[in-house]
Amino acid sequence: MSDLTAYLDMPLGVHAPTAARRAVTAVLRGWGFRDEEWLEVAAVVTRELVTNAVRYGGGCVEFRIEARQGRVVLSVADTSPALPRHRDPDVDEGRGITLIEASPTRWGVHNYDDGKQVWVELTPCPGVSVDQPRSTTGRHHEHHSTHRTGL
Template identity: 60%
Template sequence: MSALTAYLDVPLSREAPATARRAVTAVLAGWGFRDEDWLDSAAVVVSELVTNAVRHGGGCVALHVEAHDERVTVSVADGSSVVPRRRDPDGVGGRGIALIEALSTGWTVQNHEGGKRVRVVLSPCPGVRTGESGSARGSAS
């Protein structure tokens, strides 16, 4: 079965997380992932990944979304090799990894072109099954 994929180069700006959220939710909805609560959770994960890449990463920020069967993976690559770590929340941040862990089934960090790629497997979307063509569809109830 084929995978659906989308690649986006994210501009390094204050608007980057919002731009990435809108783009990814539009792509996922177009692929048949239409549960609003799930899309909101996906948007939070994307926002956290992009925010961290813009704040701490450096270089280009590349966003990749892949759907295969019911599994959706979101990854963000940046130019820094510094691995994200959980830290105590303060007035500036520190909640991102906890949010990502709460809204996903797991995350990993991979070396990527001198930097890193943070890869997150989203929790399954309710009411979605994948047809033979590889496109996600809402299940009939």
Template identity: 60%
Template sequence: MSALTARFDVPLGRNAPRAARHAATAVLTGWGYADDIWLDTAAVVISELVTNAVNHGGGCVEIRIESHDERVTVLVADGSSVVPRRREPDDRGGRGIALIEALAEQWGVRDHEGGKQVWADLAPCPGHRQPSGSQR
């Protein structure tokens, strides 16, 4: 069983989702996840989780990516204990949770250091190859 973990923070602000997408895509690509469609899906999930943390959370936004064999879980923590919920879309947004539900296999919320951590399990990546030099 192979397990890989990456953790990084992104500064609050409108550039946080983009920074998170770029960093997460680089990590996943380095881990051997090479399917462009899968990477795009992962980037959307990460972007929506971070956008929700920036817009509705508080404090620092922490991103954690875990890969256990073929499974990838993305976790985004913020300082707010308010649990995200689906709401009706309007001109200001409201599509994030619906997108996460559509693109991730499952998602949930847990308490994390006085705030919350929202996690999403991604579908397996087609053709995933572990980088050379890694052992299973």
């Protein structure tokens, strides 16, 4: 599989998570990812990333989908430097980070322009070969400081 990247500027507002969820599913299917359960995990993680960016991040929200060597990384950038944190869950909110930690193999945060980029590397999709060996040490969170130089 070749390296593929899609960038989407998401509209701020209540419809952004649904739009991102539909977009990630369409893009990944178009790239040959076919496992429905895996696509659903990608959609849920995307919805949570975008919901958190819209609710707590502010400014423009950039959503990126990357497929490299059979691995998929989803990321959302916003203009807030505030790091994601666990919140007490209630009926409407507070479950985002918990859901993200339960689904992907890895996630982290990078400095990005004047804000941050939260990224999630999904578990490999069944039926898609991964070209490089993978560590089996388990899930973990990473925080890196990097600066975006432009698109």
